[in-house]
Amino acid sequence: MKMPARHLHRWLGALLLLPLLAVTASGLLLGNPRWLDRGRDPVLRVVADPVRPGVLWQGRASGLWRSTDAGGAWREVPMLSPPLDVAGVAVAGDTIWAAGAAGDLVVSRDGGGVWESLPGLPLDGARVRDLGAGPDGALYAWTTRGLFAGADGGRAWTARGDAPAATPTDRVRALHTGWWLGPRGKLFNDVAAAATILLAVTGLLAWRRRNGRR
Amino acid sequence: MRTLCTCLLLAIAFMSATAATAAEHHVYQTLDEALREVFAGADSTWTENWTPDDDARAALAAQLAAPQPPGEIVFHRARRDGRDLGWAVTTDEIGLHEPITLLVSVTAGREVGPVRVLVFRESRGGEVRRKRFLEQFLGKSRADPLRLTRDIDAVTGATYSSRAVTAGVKRVLALVDARYPLARSTP
Structure with a gap:
């Protein structure tokens, strides 16, 4: 050269x-x-409780948080095995579900006092994007692998329709x-x-x- | 150049090691083996069973913010030279999809003793059986938060299993306190 x-x-x-x-x-x-996120606790989801006025649910990386004054103050919801990276919260009456991004799932049937861990969604590495409940308690999860419908209170899940294309x-x-x-x-x-x-x-x-x- | 190659090989080896996963449904230890370890040197062992009634289960659920499944709980007890060695209780806690069976021991001073993973059913995360992770629980008590990232470091790549073990330890501490209140060490 x-x-x-x-x-x-x-x-x-x-x-x-x-x-x-x-x-x-x-x-x-x-x-x-x-x-990058080490030591931080980003808010991933906020859902207004359709049953209890002024109650908001907040999904964070560390678990589930609740406000009883329309977002003025937030407190962590105590539970034995909190979901991580909470991506979805669904409310149907006194039953509340919270799903972690990896598909880990907890349910409370008393309005948020006692929380039971359920087997997670069968996602095989896909991620939960959102969670929703119908008035009849039907449960749905929107994931990177498409829509999943929950049965038996969130204990069994089946894929619905095609997975979204990347x-x-x-x-x-x-x-x-x-x-x-x-x-x-x-x-x-x-x-x-x-x-x-x-x-x-x-x-x-x-x-x-x-x-x-x- | 030699240093660069060594660095690269070390990086690859480290990343491969952290990506290792465990076999599915693995029995790491039987209950008897685990009890011999957690009650090492015991000269007498026995069990005490307890079936919490509805009120006791409701009180436990309120304390833990988690339901206490119905059924009998077996407290393994041991003594050495007339000294109480505490309790050991098995518990099942859900990892991501499947329950993990643990044996959690609690000393007579109400502190966590050795913890052992007996049966692991998840497809990944079996690294929680490693001593380095389980030794974090030694000496913890009900006064400690027992939460991932606060006082317990999760195993990389086994976050959900780490959370399950942490929950199991917390549950057993509550069970011991519920059955053997501090005022009296025997029912």
């Missing part, structure tokens, strides 16, 4: 280092959202974060991203050292 081309190559490489690191590191972080953006995001191969395949992307960052940094250090010696 002639001198000007080599210089151009080096300086372009140096200039592109920052965006390359940003893209790689953000992919790594998007693929591992818990790294959008092109979903596919690109999955490719960017490594999730196109599932949770295990994602690890290869994590390793590749970590290696890219390491190579970029060590390459820059080696270049600086070499230039410094000249």
